[in-house]
Amino acid sequence: GIMPGAIHLPGRVGVLSRSGTLTYEAVGQLTALNLGQSSCVGIGGDQIIGSDFVDVLRLFDADPDTDAVVMIGEIGGAMEQDAAAFIKSGFSKPVAALVVGASAPPGKRMGHAGAIITGESARAEFKIAALKDAGAWIIPTPADIGSTTQEMLRSKGLLT
Numbered sequence: 001g002i003m004p005g006a007i008h009l010p011g012r013v014g015v016l017s018r019s020g021t022l023t024y025e026a027v028g029q030l031t032a033l034n035l036g037q038s039s040c041v042g043i044g045g046d047q048i049i050g051s052d053f054v055d056v057l058r059l060f061d062a063d064p065d066t067d068a069v070v071m072i073g074e075i076g077g078a079m080e081q082d083a084a085a086f087i088k089s090g091f092s093k094p095v096a097a098l099v100v101g102a103s104a105p106p107g108k109r110m111g112h113a114g115a116i117i118t119g120e121s122a123r124a125e126f127k128i129a130a131l132k133d134a135g136a137w138i139i140p141t142p143a144d145i146g147s148t149t150q151e152m153l154r155s156k157g158l159l160t
Helices: 020-032 053-062 079-088 124-133 142-155
Strands: 010-017 037-042 068-074 095-100
Touching: 010 020, 010 053, 020 037, 020 068, 020 095, 020 142, 037 053, 053 068, 053 079, 068 079, 068 124, 068 142, 079 095, 079 124, 095 124, 095 142
Parallel strands: 010 037, 010 068, 068 095
Antiparallel strands: none
16 A cells, blocks of 8 residues: 555554545554554545445444544545435444545645535535534544544543
8 A cells, every 4th residue: 555554553543534645644643642543544535436435434333443433534525425424324433524625716626636626515614514413523624633533532431
């Protein structure tokens, strides 16, 4: 894979992301806080992908070695809303979610081919609202991935 092994730490937090670069950031912050990862899955940010958030969330839900999930989304498409609906329907593990691209102008591609706002529901604030309504902990900025995850784990009794 593309992830440098040295920044990972074995543990119980699943990481799921549309962005490879933000996966590095998430893993680096989690490892610095001694929060190891059970698996790290990059689904990509293009319009057409293989597995999506829901596919991987199903796997994390069934994984006895994963206690919680960090999910990193972005503008464009409806994958985050689909994930929110799945989480709300009974996903059994806590999710800390980051959605990037709030400042992106509509119609301009930002990074990935799929990171383009093509309608109101593809905007970051709509995705964040759906995830929050589903019970996910919202990570306010990329710099807060580790601290928000740590706070979530403590509040759920998964970290002492």
